[in-house]
Amino acid sequence: MRFTMIKRNLNDLLSFVTVAREGSFTRAAGALGVTQSALSQAINGLEARLQIRLLTRTTRSVSPTIAGERLLHAIGNRFDEIEAELDMLTEMRDKPAGTVRITCGDHVLRTTLLPKLTGLLHDYPDVNVEFDVCYGFRDIVADRFDAGVRLGDTIDKDMVAVPIGPPLRMAAVASQAYFATHAIPRSPRDLMTHRCINQRMQTSGGLYVWDFERRGKQVNVRVDGQLIFNTSTHIVQAAVAGLGVAYLPEEEFEPHLQEGRLVRVLEDWCPPFSGYYLYYPSRRQPSPAFTLVANALRQAH
Structure with missing residues (x-):
């Protein structure tokens, strides 16, 4: 009887840790391989036995309460350690x-x-x-x-x-059609008069500042244009479509550079980096x- 209770408590605690980390009953149920209904019952049972609310539920998200945060910090790493130890057994x-x-x-x-x-x-x-x-x-x-x-x-x-x-290098590029109607930039500052394709940084929420360097001189340029993306794939597609100048690691533009769909400029301002x-x-x-x-x-x- 005691073993059955311990086993049930461990399963319910693992359910709680997974829901708290995922912030979603749907994702947690998928990770654990159980139904959302079974997962919800496990959490409700755990809260009833502890007589305290562990999770705050809304229509859009799930987050730990103060008590839930304390429990998560107390036991979450224990499950990680057990999982890591089990992984180590595969050496045998x-x-x-x-x-x-x-x-x-x-x-x-x-x-x-x-x-x-x-x-x-x-x-x-x-x-x-x-x-x-x-x-x-x-x-x-x-x-x-x-x-x-x-x-x-x-x-x-x-x-x-x-x-x-x-090592990688950055590359400023645009299509031949774009440069047919716009002057080739000779310095990074010239980009301020061009239509440039901006990138929204997901970490800070700000626009990426284009940074260049030549012979130890660094130049940062805040560019402007009609388009802003938060993924590099769409920046490349927009550049190929002739919608402006793009700036990404050069490998992002292959094979468009090799096949002539894109033209590279300011190459001497783009040194290699890690x-x-x-x-x-x-x-x-x-x-x-x-x-x-x-x-x-x-x-x-």
Whole structure:
């Protein structure tokens, strides 16, 4: 009888932690593989036994109460530690197994992550990789990701950072049709008279300031134009359509540059910088599956 109660309490506590972290009964039910009705009953039962409200429910979101926040901080990491320990047990198997969760951008997923991991996924059928495409900065510890992918100069110092790609360069481009009716810019300041395609930064909410450098001189330009996007894919499409000058890492514009659909300008103002890195918490013991993934992604010298 006591064992049954402990088991039920653990299941209900895991349900609470998952709902509190996901902020949604729908997403939590999907993550746990149960119905929303069963999940709601588990939370209601836990609150009834504790005689305190743990979650605040609205029509749009779910958030922990003050008591819920205290419980989440007290037990959430315990479940993480159990999960990590179970992952470590896969070292005793002939082949590593488990799920590796990575948050990243769409472009680096298509051009770097998937190509590099294809062979590994064929060789290790018990290793699963879940990708979360996100253009903002995610807290990989709080959101329970194993790793994230960012440009090297944006990674916190307390993270382990592994290069997974070569250095990058920015590129200012526009279509031939656009430059047929607009003068070629000779300096970054000239862009202030052009129609430029802006990018809204998801982290700050502000517009991206175009930064250039030549022979140690740095120039920051706030551009203007008819279009603002928060994804690079649509910026590229707009540039190809002749709707203005775009500014992104040069790899975003391939193969449009190679095939002449886009023309590059101000190339001497775009020096190389650190490329993409896989990053993860230094204090976390990596699982065998994660070690395989990290080694497959590591940039060869």
